[in-house]
C-alpha cells in the first residue's frame with residue numbers, strides 16, 4: 001500500500017501558471033505546488049472544481065517549482081477544466097498512489113490516449129533503459145508529444161511507433177496489434193502500460209504469453225483517493241492506495257473482475 005505524507009490530503013488552492021494546448025482535445029496545465037513537484041511517474045492528484053466535481057489526473061511532469069497535468073476533454077468536469085486560464089485557481093489533493101518502478105535494459109512502453117501522460121513522464125526517468133514507445137489513440141487529434149518522445153527515446157537508441165484507429169497518423173489500427181507484432185519478434189525486460197482497462201487486459205495476456213514482467217496503470221472511479229470510500233476497488237485491491245500501478249501477479253489475483261467489471265459511484269458492479 002502506498003504511503004504519503006498527511007499534508008498530501010490537505011486541499012490546496014493552486015494558481016495555473018501556464019496552459020499548453022496540445023491538441024484540439026487535450027491541454028496541459030502547469031501549476032506551482034511543492035508536494036506535486038516531488039511526484040514520481042504513475043502518481044496522480046485529485047483536481048477539485050469548486051461546486052462541481054473532483055476528478056483524478058496523473059501528474060504528467062515536474063519542473064520544480066512547477067508540476068503539470070494533461071487533460072483530455074471527455075465530459076463535464078474536464079470541459080470545465082479546459083476553460084481554466086492562466087491565473088485561475090483549482091483545488092489539488094495529492095500526489096497519491098504508487099509509481100512505476102524504473103528498470104534497466106530493453107523496455108516497452110504502451111500508451112492508449114492520455115495514458116501517454118504518465119508514460120512520457122516515466123520515459124524521462126528511464127535513464128538506463130532502451131525504450132520502445134508505442135503510442136496509440138483514436139485519431140491524430142488525441143496523439144500528442146510525438147516529437148518530444150522521439151527525442152527522448154532516441155537518446156537511448158530507442159524508437160517511437162504511433163498508431164491511430166482511423167489511420168489519420170502512423171499505423172492504422174489499435175496499439176495492442178502493434179504490441180503483439182513487436183512482442184512476437186523481440187524480447188523486453190519489462191512492459192509498462194497505461195490506457196483503458198480493455199487495452200491493459202490485452203497487454204496483460206501478451207505479457208503472460210511472452211513471460212515479460214508488466215507494470216500497468218489502472219483507471220477506476222475515484223472519490224476519496226485515500227482508501228476509504230471503496231469506489232475504486234478491484235477484487236481485494238483499492239486502486240487509489242494499492243495502485244494505480246499493478247504487476248501481472250497482482251492482476252492475476254483479480255482476474256475475475258479485471259477487464260470485466262467496474263463499480264459505479266453507487267458501488268454497483270457494471271460490465272466493462
Ligand SMILES: Cc1cc2nc3c(=O)[nH]c(=O)nc-3n(C[C@H](O)[C@H](O)[C@H](O)COP(=O)(O)OP(=O)(O)OC[C@H]3O[C@@H](n4cnc5c(N)ncnc54)[C@H](O)[C@@H]3O)c2cc1C
Nearest residue numbers: 055056057058071072075076077078114117219220221222
Ligand atoms: C488514476 C487516474 C489517472 C487519470 N489520469 C488522467 C490523465 O492524466 N488525463 C486525463 O485526461 N484523464 C485521466 N484520468 C481520467 C479522468 O479522471 C476522467 O476522464 C475524468 O474524471 C472525466 O470526468 P468528466 O466529468 O469530464 O467526464 P464524465 O462524463 O463524468 O466521465 C467520463 C468517463 O471518465 C471516467 N470518470 C469520471 N469521473 C471519474 C472519477 N472521479 N474517477 C475516475 N474516472 C472517472 C469514467 O470512466 C467516465 O465514464 C485518470 C483517471 C484515473 C483513475
Ligand code: FES
Nearest residue numbers: 223225229230240
Ligand atoms: S477512491 Fe475511495 S477507496 Fe479508492
